[in-house]
Amino acid sequence: MKPHLIVKRLYQWVKSSHLGVNATDSRYAFVEACLLGLLSGIAALILKEGVGWLGGWRVSLANQLGAIWVLPLGGLFLGSMAGWLIEQTSPTAAGGGITQVKAALARYPVPLSLRVAVVKLIGTILVLGGGLTLGRRAPTVHVGAALAAQLSSWVPTSPEHRRQMIAAGAAAGLAAGFGTPIAGVLFVVEELMRDVSGLTLQTSIIASFTGAVVSLIVEARSLSFAPLLNLPNISFSVDDIPFYLLLGILAGFLGALFKQGLLFSLAIQSRLKLPLPWRIGLVAMISGLIIALLPPFFQDNTRLQTVLVRGELSTEKIFLAFVAHFFLTMLAYSSNAPGGLFAPALVLGSALGYLVGDLEQFIMGSSSQSAFALAGMGGFFSAVVGVPVTAIVIVFELNSNFNIVLPLMVTSSVAYVVADSFSRGSLYERMLKARGIYLDNNPVVQDFLSQLTAADVMQSQVETLPSDLTLDQVIQAMSLSSHRGFPVMEEGKLVGIVTQTDVANAAKLSSQTPVKQFMTPRPISVEADALLSDVLYLLNRYQLSRLPVTEGSKLVGIITRTDIIRVEANQLEGNDSKLNEAIPEPSYIAYQTRAPATGGGRILLPLADPKTATALFQIGAAIARQQNDELECLQVIKVPKHKKPAQTPVKSQHSRHLLHRMERLGRRQKLPVHTQVRVAHDIAQGILDTIRERHINLMVMEWNGETGTPGAIFGHVVDLLIRKAPCELVLVKLGNREPSYPDSLNRDATWLIPIAGGPNAQRALELLPGLTGLYDRPRSPIIWLCKVFPPAGALPDYQVLEQTAQAVKDAVARPVIPLPIRSQSVADAVVHLAAAETCDVVMLGVSREGLLEQVIHGNIPKAIAKQVDSTVILVRGAL
Template sequence: MQPHLIPQRLYQWVKSRHFGMSATDPRYALVEACIIGFLSAVAALILKEGIGWLGGWRVALANQFGAIWVLPLVGLSFGYLAGWLIEQTSPTAAGGGITQVKGALARYSVPLSLRVAVVKMIGTILVLGAGLTLGRRAPTVHIGAALAAQLSSWVPTSPEHRRQMIAAGAAAGLAAGFSTPIAGVLFVIEELMRDVSGLTLETAIVASFTGAVVSLVLQSTNLKFPSSLLDLPDISFAVSDIPFYLLLGILAGVLGAFFNRGLLFSLQIQRRLKLPLSWRIGLVGMISGVIVSFLPPFFLDNAGLQGFLVMGELNGRTILLAFIAHFFLTMLAYSSNAPGGLFAPALVLGAALGYLVGDFEHLVTGNGVQSAYALAGMGAFFTAVVRVPVTAIVIVFELNTDFNIVLPLMLSCAVSYIVAESMSRGSLYERMLGDQGIFINATPTAQDFLSTLTAARVMQSNVETLPSNLTLDEVLQAMSTSSHRGFPVMENGKLVGIVTQSDLANLAQHSGQTALREFMTPRPITVQAEAFLSDVLYLLNRYQLSRLPVTEGSKLVGIITRTDIIRIEANQLEGNDGDLNEAMPEPSYIAYQTRAPLAGDGRILLPLVNPDTATSLFRIGAAIATQQNQEIECLQVIKVPKHSDPAQTSVITQHSRQLLQRAERLGRHHQIPVHTQIRVAHDIAQTILDTIRERHINLMILEWKGNTRTPGAVFGHVVDILIRKASCELVLVKLGKRKDAYPQELDKDATWLIPIAGGPNSKRALELLPGLTHLYTRSRSPIIWLCQVFSPAKSAPNYQHLEAIAKGLKEQIDRPVIPLPIRSQSVADAVVHLASAESCDVVMLGVSREGLLEQVIHGNIPKMIAQKVESTVILVRGSLEQSP
């Protein structure tokens, strides 16, 4: 299914370039942020010029034919036209726009598109050109977010990526409107998203910077901030001014809180009237025109009035009149849901209030710099209305760029915020959203679990893949023997495509020798392991897919299907959390971690407990990692009492860090990527299981001391749990009685004993053997005894299978491999006797989960061998998961 807004060729080009979830790659995201910043700057300029032209035309008509006739008529006609346009084409374009963007970023279904942006722009030009005392910066934020949403909808992506692009568009819109790039980013963090994740910051910064720079380039040639608005001289601050700045903060907080209450009350009255939006805006425009026509002439031009107030070119009585008129006219205009914002009115009202306080100080003390009070008042009133003190401080500072204003500005904004919050708590925009049934800070309900569970929690880790060099006949054979209808395609350990039954439907004319890479779907859409299930479901539905590969970086770590999500949904609806409760981790806290490059095809987990044997265990892991091109994850778990919070319990990590740093040095020596982490937890076994899931572990190496003091345990409480529940492959190692028994013994004529029984785990043990023998043999060749125990009751045992395995193994490792059939009633006794007679250094065998636990309970093979053999014993158990 292709997006209806994109032409067919563009859509196919986008798919062929493997955007999709990979579009969240920082490279693509930053390019997209640059485009968003540029478009937002162009939109901001069009908005500014359009409002200026239409407002100038209105003032000229008023001067020519009389304000009492022109202003009400223009307000009525343009307001009605703007409301009608919004009602007929895009109702979402009504209002200031901040609530819509905030709702969309909170993952509510709020339309944001190119249509919204265009209608918002035209409606704002009509309304502000008609003389309503609103601002254009909030609509610019809305337009920037809508343009970003439209742009992100043209490529296959996730809701989370789209959300972050919308935030970047909002930042770019504010930056372009005010020419304040830093404030754009801060407003996104402080009000819209409250999210400081890396990608959000990066995209918001790039989009905001681009929007501000392009806006400056389009308005001037020297890249200097416009000085007509805030070029205020003689900014200073003295200790004697502090009481008056405190007074300014208190007044701004009180008046700002009343302003917000008045806005909310006016909105309620307007909703009760149930008038169409066109008539609401039109009537408010007419009433505003009538009121302004009786005010002094400079009220005709909103932009001119703002300049007069900020620059202090009016006397105190006129400034007070302007403050009162602007206060109520803005409240009236905003309550009509007209497309216009509160940013500029809040700054203008703050400037007027600041000048009044400055006049008061001058009257009392004969001192005071009124321009400084105007700037501080702008930030304080903006803070009281919007409740974003940091953004307010930065906006005013970026507009003036005078460090002398920072301290009085911070003082006034802090006091204003405290006072305003004391009178009416919470953001104005959140309260407006609450009236619409959208609650930003509500606790997620049970139905929101798709937005809290990640793909890594639900995916199947062991994936049945196909190499890209298979032929069509071989692919058909693989599909006929599998219960699955799709397979990821791998090449050199990397995901290069996906093949499904639908790909084979149109291959009747192709030769059976056609290579898989020629008919697979290349560069498939994938999801990252940390993606939420809501994002996964979005992609599955949008592109009509039945499965998605799950990746970590470029590495395939699992696959997730519709069936997996349906299973989780069914469990939730039935009130049976099932696997979710099983996967819920006990409280744990990562106290220390290091990360190496993701350069391997898989990952080996090495829980380190005993510093004396850690090096030997690491070398076993290094042998397997080298053979299979894998990374090593070293884990130290520090257990704390259950009544203690792991995140708040003081622990000493010095010795653990030294041990992990030793492992990192060994990794550099063997040229193997080594990740490390120290976790503080209540339950060691559960923490290891969590690590297996979170870090996508393929194989785990555990040490067993050869005995256990835990009553009822087979190998020990922790090891038994891991044997039963760890989904990855498991290598259980009992080192020889000498602490250096492994791997130093392999530096001489090491003798290996490999009992086989023909099962899959025996085969897996043989696959690991070449790497283990090659890495640590430095002198003469080791001898490998490959034995199979036959029952004496069997008259004619078949030795051909044993000989064939020995021959194949010898070709792989180029070492002496001696096949040895043995007749014995007890497999364990035969293996122990042979290991002792031949002084074998290492005994290695593969066992199933049942063989490793149930057989031990009945006194059978693994534990008896491990206990009675004095040399090193390696037990290999395969993965528990079924391939999807």
């Protein structure tokens, strides 16, 4: 059966699936992407083996008959044959191929077909086997794109689908050529197709991964993503930075000169008007003659590239190889022969890196030459091709050593900026302009990375350190945390940041040295609405590993390099959880007031019942006074789902009246109170939008003790917020002993606090001093601190309970009674004790697992909240 019939049968099978039209398109696209990866991997292997065999035969013949005769004549013969084949059968197969793919993706009528792919393969084998100093990776990109275009032409698909498949085929070709699947995708995003949308990313990822896997399996007979370029002794230190800057400047300048030389030589060749066979043949003959006059190690181009990258030559030979490779590549590329610039750019960069590394070794006495070689590869590639991110990823994937990341980023970014200063614009776009093809650099759909802000990427829950800690205490905090850097806070404001490097530099100081003396003061930070491009710029320019995110003087989050990598990976792989859910219509702010932002954090009070709003406000205010926080009072007005919140008129007079009352309470207690009324389809979604936009640290939320929704545990809204609200959560069920709860706050009270260990129980105890300050009392309230032990077994250890009771007593200056209890059921014991001692408030810190999980397993005292008449406060830590 012919190939196009097989593809048509496959399409018909997918179309007959029961998953629907959209799913059908996706499934076919994914199957086609896998097939493209398979074919691209096989094509890359054929190209590699063919070039190796023909090049080895040429070198062997030169050794037998004399290089001065074989190399020029062999180049003339093989180059002329390649030119004749291309000119007679498929002129589009000439050149590196990137310009053709780029033009096709820009919707220009550039022929791409199976004929182009076959002719490109044969022509590349002939010219590279004939000794031209070009690479085979750009041709694999062209071959992959041509195969994709052919597959798409065999089935009734749309032009947009064809464009997506061409992009996927190009990604698969690069991934198969280098064995770098991520770089294949990034090259498509960064250079070929900047208006990424729809299935393009997903299909490119699948095709790129499949192409790399096939290449590895067929070539190495194993699926191992081990380093393909395993250079030894890679290290990086502060003393190396000036030399990496020098390497970046040299790579940028020489790369710009190389790019200008390529464009000039192409212009000269086009004016000569020679037929393609003569052009390629004569250039191959001249190259062969020059190589024959050079030292013997130049004769095998593939071997020469390997020894240059691995640094197996002396400094003099590396310099000679760099100069010769520099001009021979320009000469070869000017002939429009089917070969690329990727491998030559990497080889030239590695040679330049070794030269700078030798310079550092001469001046400083030591140097990590392998690191300089890799950084030079990325820098020269960035300068010539103009894709710094792809360059960084290619070199990193080839070596898989994290020690190279920082020098690689420094060198590549400097080289890119310097090269762009001397020779602006993409090389491939300038080559297309020379042919009369002008691309639109302002696509309608932007790269998703340009739409991300710091708030989208940051971690909103930040571990901070107070400014009065000592060196010993900072070391202890770092040993207990997975983080290696902490913002330093003083009176709710960011005053510095302390990292492992700061601690290491302070090793000679006294253990009682305050953190202010060795931290980094006035750290660089970004606003929450800063674009991710600005964040990346700051991280790269100042070589930072983390950036605090602020709103005014308030710390609202932190961004690390890991966060950025995670977001990029999720976006590229389509694994963002938001993609798997129906995206609701965004809520709309119908009314808002803002107080001076003087607090260190922000507490959200969703107000649902005007009768209990004052009591909820008092609880939030007590915590705000203790923590020096601001209050954000919220009312959500729900509208039908068939109406847009931003376009639906609502009556907000009652909501505004309630919020004005909260503002008056705030002024009396000298607390900053912000208010807003939101219109939303779902109350929980309105609250979550507020948490995200206002950078909420803690939420105090009421639960009335009833569950009105079948199957819900606390109710639909509360259940959803418990699962999704990232901030700390204080869930309150107000007591019903007295009809007017606010009046009950003005009398003597008894507290019951069961403890079972864990961070949330500790957090509940930390909130206790502020909450006990709610009461105007004739005498101090009693606090029962109890712990429930199993009824059988050895005598329990009460020491921890007694120590905790003493710590609470010191913190609240109230009578605290430790009470051990033996019982089979924690809930029953707490309910009985609350009734026996007429406790007014029962406060529990929820254990490590989530609230809902504990309810399912019968381990959370929902029974307590339902069975006791007193107020119940549940504390859940940030997610």
